[in-house]
Amino acid sequence: MSRILVTGGLGFIGTNLTLRLLKSGDEVVVIDNAYTSSLERISAFEEYDGFEFINQDVTTPFDELNVDGIYHLAAPASPIKYSRNPAYTVRTIVEGAFNALECARNNDCRILVASTSEIYGECEKHPQSETYNGNVCTMSTRACYDEAKRCAETVSFCYHETYGVNVVCPRIFNTYGPYMQLDDGRVMTSFISSLLKSEPLRIFGDGEQTRSFCYIDDLLDGLELVFSSSLKGKAINIGNDFEISINKLADIFEEICGRSFERIYEKRMDHEPMNRCPDLSLIRNTLGYRPRMNIRDGLTRMVEFYRRFDGSHSSHPNTERRKAYS
Numbered sequence: 001m002s003r004i005l006v007t008g009g010l011g012f013i014g015t016n017l018t019l020r021l022l023k024s025g026d027e028v029v030v031i032d033n034a035y036t037s038s039l040e041r042i043s044a045f046e047e048y049d050g051f052e053f054i055n056q057d058v059t060t061p062f063d064e065l066n067v068d069g070i071y072h073l074a075a076p077a078s079p080i081k082y083s084r085n086p087a088y089t090v091r092t093i094v095e096g097a098f099n100a101l102e103c104a105r106n107n108d109c110r111i112l113v114a115s116t117s118e119i120y121g122e123c124e125k126h127p128q129s130e131t132y133n134g135n136v137c138t139m140s141t142r143a144c145y146d147e148a149k150r151c152a153e154t155v156s157f158c159y160h161e162t163y164g165v166n167v168v169c170p171r172i173f174n175t176y177g178p179y180m181q182l183d184d185g186r187v188m189t190s191f192i193s194s195l196l197k198s199e200p201l202r203i204f205g206d207g208e209q210t211r212s213f214c215y216i217d218d219l220l221d222g223l224e225l226v227f228s229s230s231l232k233g234k235a236i237n238i239g240n241d242f243e244i245s246i247n248k249l250a251d252i253f254e255e256i257c258g259r260s261f262e263r264i265y266e267k268r269m270d271h272e273p274m275n276r277c278p279d280l281s282l283i284r285n286t287l288g289y290r291p292r293m294n295i296r297d298g299l300t301r302m303v304e305f306y307r308r309f310d311g312s313h314s315s316h317p318n319t320e321r322r323k324a325y326s
């Protein structure tokens with residue numbers, strides 16, 4: 001049994017990860033200030049003795065904490081939320097990385113600092129491999145997130161170089177599944193909100209842009225593989241390399257729901273990439289990673305999860321875990 005720190009443990013990925021770790025018998029300390037989630041989410045972990053919660057902003061140091069490993073996830077991750085206060089977004093991601101790395105240094109433990117496919121920006125290379133340096137405009141509205149994440153990677157690699165911190169940075173590509181916030185503006189949750197509220201599907205641009213979507217269970221498998229690997233001072237892609245246009249995704253969504261929707265096409269966000277797909281050669285060849293969930297099955301599971309709440313739950317489902325899995 002290990003004592004693992006999960007920063008951002010009340011968020012989408014953090015909730016799923018924390019539940020997985022608790023179920024496997026680990027103790028989990030979550031640090032979160034509920035900036036993009038809700039304290040009500042704690043109820044999902046209440047039945048586990050090994051759960052501890054610290055209500056704290058990651059921009060405040062937490063290096064005194066005693067832990068055996070760290071998953072540093074805390075950051076506003078959806079464009080709607082990270083654009084609300086761009087300066088705070090940069091501060092959270094960069095200062096948060098310093099504080100998490102200091103905690104790892106003090107404990108001499110493994111740390112995973114969550115990075116993102118957004119560091120590749122408006123890619124000129126497709127699919128994106130770790131050797132591609134990306135194309136991010138510092139003046140775009142997305143830069144507070146993209147550039148801060150690039151900086152957090154650099155800080156991580158500097159801590160590895162300078163202090164020998166045992167750090168790895170997974171570059172996470174679009175992930176979906178239960179416990180996403182329905183108001184986060186991402187395509188999967190936006191479609192599900194449309195279903196629950198009987199509203200049209202909102203699609204940005206002409207819908208021909210492509211994305212690759214990774215189901216949360218596959219992502220967690222990848223994160224655990226990377227965490228337990230010997231990779232240090234490096235970035236590594238994790239995702240699913242099946243690429244699909246947003247229009248095609250909407251078709252599949254309609255088939256799963258058994259009904260059609262009106263589609264409203266809106267202006268694309270500035271500097272939003274046209275295509276996004278991971279080159280998974282590194283993680284495949286070095287760690288044997290294979291995402292298993294296909295888009296139709298994953299989306300079906302997600303729709304079922306949210307349908308169980310009959311549309312009455314807010315964007316911060318609290319007792320959903322009990323409802324969904326009871």
Ligand SMILES: NC(=O)c1ccc[n+]([C@@H]2O[C@H](COP(=O)([O-])OP(=O)(O)OC[C@H]3O[C@@H](n4cnc5c(N)ncnc54)[C@H](O)[C@@H]3O)[C@@H](O)[C@H]2O)c1
Pocket residue numbers: 007008009010011012013014031032033034035036037038056057058059072073074075076077078092114115116117171172173174175176181
């Ligand atoms: N979900 C994805 O598809 C995706 C893709 C790429 C990278 N990532 C990365 O994975 C991580 C988790 O993403 P997510 O989708 O779960 O996001 P999320 O917004 O659902 O969760 C983030 C959590 O961090 C907390 N948080 C934010 N700022 C904080 C602060 N200053 N102090 C303490 N806690 C704070 C939030 O309250 C929330 O609980 C992020 O680092 C994100 O950049 C996610």
